[in-house]
Amino acid sequence: QSVLTQPPSVSAAPGQTVTISCSGTTSSIGSNYISWYQQVPGTAPKLLFFDNDLRPSGIPHRFSASKSGTSATLTITGLHTEDAAYYYCQTWDSRLSVVVFGGGTNLAVL
Amino acid sequence: EVQLVESGGGLVEPGRSLRLSCVGSGFTFRAYEMNWVRQAPGKGLEWLSYLSPSGDTVYYSDSVRGRFTISRDNAKNSLFLNMEGLRVDDTAVYYCARDRGSEASIGSSNYWGRGTLVTVSS
Numbered sequence: 589q590s591v592l593t594q595p596p597s598v599s600a601a602p603g604q605t606v607t608i609s610c611s612g613t614t615s616s617i618g619s620n621y622i623s624w625y626q627q628v629p630g631t632a633p634k635l636l637f638f639d640n641d642l643r644p645s646g647i648p649h650r651f652s653a654s655k656s657g658t659s660a661t662l663t664i665t666g667l668h669t670e671d672a673a674y675y676y677c678q679t680w681d682s683r684l685s686v687v688v689f690g691g692g693t694n695l696a697v698l
Numbered sequence: 699e700v701q702l703v704e705s706g707g708g709l710v711e712p713g714r715s716l717r718l719s720c721v722g723s724g725f726t727f728r729a730y731e732m733n734w735v736r737q738a739p740g741k742g743l744e745w746l747s748y749l750s751p752s753g754d755t756v757y758y759s760d761s762v763r764g765r766f767t768i769s770r771d772n773a774k775n776s777l778f779l780n781m782e783g784l785r786v787d788d789t790a791v792y793y794c795a796r797d798r799g800s801e802a803s804i805g806s807s808n809y810w811g812r813g814t815l816v817t818v819s820s
Binding site for chain 1: 748
């Protein structure tokens with residue numbers, strides 16, 4: 589059981605917008621920065637966002653992220669077929685002194 | 699170019715031990731925090747352990763604390779994970795990942811290896 593809660597799956601058509609939520613606690617998301625990763629099956633995870641909403645170089649601007657209180661959201665606008673992947677949120681839990689991941693969300697681009 | 703290459707995976711019987719290695723290149727290895735993360739077949743990402751550049755700060759997940767030991771040899775640009783008392787549910791791809799080094803986002807990793815598969819089975 590993951591400490592961060594994500595929907596198992598979401599789907600949308602190319603060109604549409606999709607949001608992926610990540611819910612945590614006051615000691616996890618509520619007290620620390622969150623990161624988001626994209627993982628295509630069979631490959632290593634790729635950092636999409638760090639420090640809640642900062643995008644590493646090379647990440648398209650159609651990806652955006654935000655955090656409010658103990659929850660965070662990843663938004664992808666103008667979906668491309670190549671965005672089909674698993675998405676994970678991650679943060680540090682100050683009370684437990686562990687890194688925590690969400691269970692992952694499978695994005696299907698129909 | 700930053701590269702992380704894991705090795706040491708394989709098939710091992712339950713209860714046995716295994717040591718994973720990760721060699722870093724293309725960056726100043728001794729300056730960065732490092733993490734081990736695993737992914738069981740068909741499952742999500744699970745963080746295992748974090749180690750500071752000097753080795754004086756270490757964190758473990760509850761699932762491996764007491765069985766796994768993280769260490770590093772900065773002279774050899776290497777990170778290790780000693781795994782003891784392996785169980786069937788330790789079967790996974792094990793990744794090493796370079797931490798971004800932010801105190802407010804421990805575990806946030808911008809570079810990952812390709813992983814090494816550990817299979818625990820009799």
